[in-house]
Amino acid sequence: NAGVTQTPKFQVLKTGQSMTLQCAQDMNHEYMSWYRQDPGMGLRLIHYSVGAGITDQGEVPNGYNVSRSTTEDFPLRLLSAAPSQTSVYFCASSYSRSGNQPQHFGDGTRLSIL
Amino acid sequence: GDSVTQMEGPVTLSEEAFLTINCTYTATGYPSLFWYVQYPGEGLQLLLKATKADDKGSNKGFEATYRKETTSFHLEKGSVQVSDSAVYFCALSGNYGGSQGNLIFGKGTKLSVKP
Numbered sequence: 001n002a003g004v005t006q007t008p009k010f011q012v013l014k015t016g017q018s019m020t021l022q023c024a025q026d027m028n029h030e031y032m033s034w035y036r037q038d039p040g041m042g043l044r045l046i047h048y049s050v051g052a053g054i055t056d057q058g059e060v061p062n063g064y065n066v067s068r069s070t071t072e073d074f075p076l077r078l079l080s081a082a083p084s085q086t087s088v089y090f091c092a093s094s095y096s097r098s099g100n101q102p103q104h105f106g107d108g109t110r111l112s113i114l
Numbered sequence: 115g116d117s118v119t120q121m122e123g124p125v126t127l128s129e130e131a132f133l134t135i136n137c138t139y140t141a142t143g144y145p146s147l148f149w150y151v152q153y154p155g156e157g158l159q160l161l162l163k164a165t166k167a168d169d170k171g172s173n174k175g176f177e178a179t180y181r182k183e184t185t186s187f188h189l190e191k192g193s194v195q196v197s198d199s200a201v202y203f204c205a206l207s208g209n210y211g212g213s214q215g216n217l218i219f220g221k222g223t224k225l226s227v228k229p
Contacts, residue, residue, distance in 0.1 A: 097215035
């Protein structure tokens with residue numbers, strides 16, 4: 001099973017460029033989310049989705065857009081990259097939004113903004 | 115708002131030593147509690163979980179008990195191995211309301227085990 005697949009694994013951007021981080025899961029999970037991981041900060045929630053067509057903001061949504069047109073895919077868009085968005089980004093999914101459901105994480109995208 | 119506080123590292127232990135990583139939380143209601151582990155260059159993997167007070171989660175020799183009276187979920191292992199070297203994250207997830215299902219993480223504790 002592929003689980004949660006993130007692409008690309010590494011990316012370098014210049015300030016002001018835009019890009020899309022891809023996330024796909026093959027487990028038919030309803031709930032998907034994006035986190036960023038920064039040194040000494042743990043992981044912080046950017047956006048999440050409880051099903052196709054439904055998205056909402058997390059703790060740190062500014063500068064990012066998401067959409068959920070299918071159950072499987074949940075791309076994260078950087079509209080105009082800034083150095084403060086240099087981070088490691090993780091996509092996660094779970095069977096449902098229920099709080100006791102564990103989340104399955106992808107291997108991450110390491111993003112550097114110059 | 116909800117939050118998780120875990121002991122800061124790094125923690126360095128010798129093989130076969132006893133491990134404790136402290137984790138306390140602040141939350142409304144009765145959250146579910148998790149420990150995730152991150153090996154170098156990889157994503158997070160669920161290590162164990164507990165969904166109600168006094169539940170004990172266990173996996174791969176690791177244990178943690180959900181203590182509502184002390185709002186704690188400390189991770190323990192009786193004898194660590196070199197292969198346990200990783201970053202460990204304590205996390206909570208609300209069980210109702212707008213934050214339901216969203217994970218709130220501690221800052222992580224890096225564990226290094228020396229042979």
